[in-house]
Amino acid sequence: MDGSGRRRRVNTVRAAARGLLVGPRAWRLLCALAAVAAVALAVVGQWRMDRAAAVPGSFGSHFLDLLYGSLGLFVFQPPALPDTALSVPLQVARFLAPAATLYALADVLVLPTARLRARLASGHVVVCGSGPGALALVAKLRAARVRVVLVAEHGRADLVDLVGGDGVTVLVGDPASEALLRAAGVGRAQRLYVTGPATGHNGAVVTAAQTVARAAGRAGTDPLRCLVEESDPDVLDAMWMLLLRRPASDPVTIEFYNPARLGARLLLDEVRPRWDPVGSEPVVVAGLSTFGRELVVEIARRRHRALGGAGGRLAVVVVDEQAASLVDRLCRRYGVVEDMLDIACEESEVDALGLDQLVHPSHPGAFVTQIFVCYADAELALRKALATSRPPTRRSVVVRVDRMSPLGEALRPGSTERQGPMAALYDDLDFFPERERACDPDDAPDDRLEAWAEAIHVDYCRQRLESGEVRDDNEALVAWENLPEKYRSNNYDQARDIETKLRLIGCASARMAAAPEEFAFTADEVDRLSRWEHERWMRNRVANGWSFGDVRDNDRLLHPDIRPYDELSAETKEKDAQMVRLIPELLAGAGYRVVRFPTPAAAG
Known part of the structure; x- marks a missing residue:
């Protein structure tokens, strides 16, 4: 726990430093400081050269001339200087001042050009958010050659680098701002994605988008399709009921989606050839993260859908330090979990537990053939998955990660790297990159x-x-x-x-x-x-x-x-x-x- 907390603190510091270094406001502040430093250094440098050349007069009497000469550096115009060696302060200033000028020109010309390009766009997709899900969605849309406008609160330079730049316009500001959504061309967009877990802020974005769409003349015959991330079941119920009362002429159609629930459905579709919830062999779910909980519910629902109440309960071993309380909440909210699954809770220390050694109390002799590793901590999930899938135990292990890593690519079925010793050791290990696979609700299977x-x-x-x-x-x-x-x-x-x-x-x-x-x-x-x-x-x-x-x-x-x-x-x-x-x-x-x-x- 201490190591995990330390890693979180380090990541937080890195994120803060990254935001400081790449945010446009921070760069503008640095540009202003550079300009002030350039003026000060130029004044000091010129005065030192005047002193060295024995130019008569005091500093006060020459100050305005020195200041005027310093300002000339910003427009690539050097001041009149005595015939002496350039001083060090002036050497620095003559490079620092033009750099500040170039950045100011880029800030004045390039960024407004990006906004103009977004404002004039039509038939594109607008993505609001800057988290992993938003970036994965932008990368997917860009790969499909869809024009994208990303509206985010973090720094433009960093986000352009992460999403690839070409074909993606990045606007920085509050996504709930009508002016910013209008600049993003929401009124002419094909779809609007509102990502992130902040329910209140997502609602504010949808409200602003509705106003912009109505002003743009969108109506029930040509509404803006808005897909909103929402993972809280109680909030989803409340928002869903409100949507049912909306008139058919509303300029925006709103669909809520849960990335973890979508990911659980996609994962079970992928493992179906090897494992199916209608079977009788026990299964292990390690880690009741948001994804892990949705996976348990989806397993229960698929078993009920296929067998009804006649198939008996599937033996499931759940591993989590709070397994009992989390399973109890799942059973109380989703009765199908208790009806279709016989869940045994294991709350031992994670590092002291071998997932391949687990057995279900009611099936002590049954061999576990399928293990799902769903810890939110990607490093922990990978470590446990590698330890579980090694020989001589032959069982299918699926590990949930945020996004595919080089190791995951090497172990992906069909990859050229999966032909050497790694294949012999981890042939039954598969990675499921949730953020990449479940970022777009339109990827749901045709059911x-x-x-x-x-x-x-x-x-x-x-x-x-x-x-x-x-x-x-x-x-x-x-x-x-x-x-x-x-x-x-x-x-x-x-x-x-x-x-x-x-x-x-x-x-x-x-x-x-x-x-x-x-x-x-x-x-x-x-x-x-x-x-x-x-x-x-x-x-x-x-x-x-x-x-x-x-x-x-x-x-x-x-x-x-x-x-x-x-x-x-x-x-x-x-x-x-x-x-x-x-x-x-x-x-x-x-x-x-x-x-x-x-x-x-x-x-x-």
């Missing part, structure tokens, strides 16, 4: 079921809020990421049935096109699919223990609509019909559209 289920939930919450319900009355009125599994399952079932419904009438889903054709069901199609939807809903209810009752009773599992479709009231039939008519809108919200198969006549 139609997930997207459709979320769209269904969004529509449900919007309707409930419009009817006057509040969070205290309905526990399902939360963000999709925080929705209890019992409600998620219903949405998944409904989402799975969408493709079935479309096939019944000769249609299918497709990714949204640039200019999609308008689609609407015919009256006969609405009637047919409404019947199908009611039968699907009724089968689902009966399978979960519900039965018919004249009055709905959630405790006794009674519902008056568990009856044949033809016996339903007109009001209930209209609810089913409305759900069918909403399918194109639901899919559009998730980035999909409905297309009809060509009829034989049309194909001919």
Whole structure:
């Protein structure tokens, strides 16, 4: 702990020094000091030369002449000097003064040029933030040849060096400033990313962006897409509910994303060929960092999604100095964790613990084949991963790091470096660079079921809020990421049935096109699919223990609509019909559209 604290203090000092040396304000201060020093040295140097040449008069009588001669150095005009050797102070001043002039010209001409270039840009991407996630995002966009304007609070010179410079314009200031966002061309931008963990500041940036977009004439038909980083579940719920109340004509569409949650999904997709949450072998998660906690939740959700409640609980050993309390909080917030995972907590000293020696108490003879190392301290994570994956134990070890290191590149599957002795020692070790892989929510896998289920939930919450319900009355009125599994399952079932419904009438889903054709069901199609939807809903209810009752009773599992479709009231039939008519809108919200198969006549 002492070593880790010392490293943090050293990094803090380095960051402060870097900010002092590369910040534009600091350079302007240094330029001003250099200019004052140049004048003083030039005055002193000229006076020494006058004394050496025995020029008559006192220092006071010659001061204005000496000052005028000194100022001439800033415009490359040397003063009139006696025929003597140049003094040392004047030698220094004649180089220091032009240097200050050149920097002042660059500050006056180059930086405004960057702002002008950003202000005139259109169709570009604006990234607000200066942390590792923002820099990784800028590097990714730049590699894809996307024009980027980075709005950050730290020094321009350092950031340009980190993100590569070419194709990236860096503006320095407060990202929550409307003037700075306007200078960044937010009103004509394609997307706006607001990165960093500061919830209040991110909200201020979004508010300013909304004002700028509205002033630029953006509207519901051409809104600015704003992606905001938010990792706090409680804050996410509150902000998500506020978004549902926004009018469709709003100039900004806001999407929240959690880099750790996105990273956990991407990681499990990568390891799927070797390990899957539906298996029975115990797994180890070392380090309940933000990423580690999201990984545990995602493992539980994927197991529940694949097996339901019939697959038993997966044995998981969690290693963290506060494992018990963190796991308890996870179980209380996400019931699926307790339902699908049999978690054993290990709180021993990290350095005294061998991850490859861990066993689950309820599976003492089972061999652990998969270990995830998720410590926030990259040095600790790497050390434990290397110690765990060495022979003779043959198990898959995945270590989470901020960004890929030279060692990680050498051990990456398929790399040319992974052909020598390192391959024999660490063939089962893989690196997952979270900041690089999970910096952009658009990198999420194309999961139609997930997207459709979320769209269904969004529509449900919007309707409930419009009817006057509040969070205290309905526990399902939360963000999709925080929705209890019992409600998620219903949405998944409904989402799975969408493709079935479309096939019944000769249609299918497709990714949204640039200019999609308008689609609407015919009256006969609405009637047919409404019947199908009611039968699907009724089968689902009966399978979960519900039965018919004249009055709905959630405790006794009674519902008056568990009856044949033809016996339903007109009001209930209209609810089913409305759900069918909403399918194109639901899919559009998730980035999909409905297309009809060509009829034989049309194909001919």
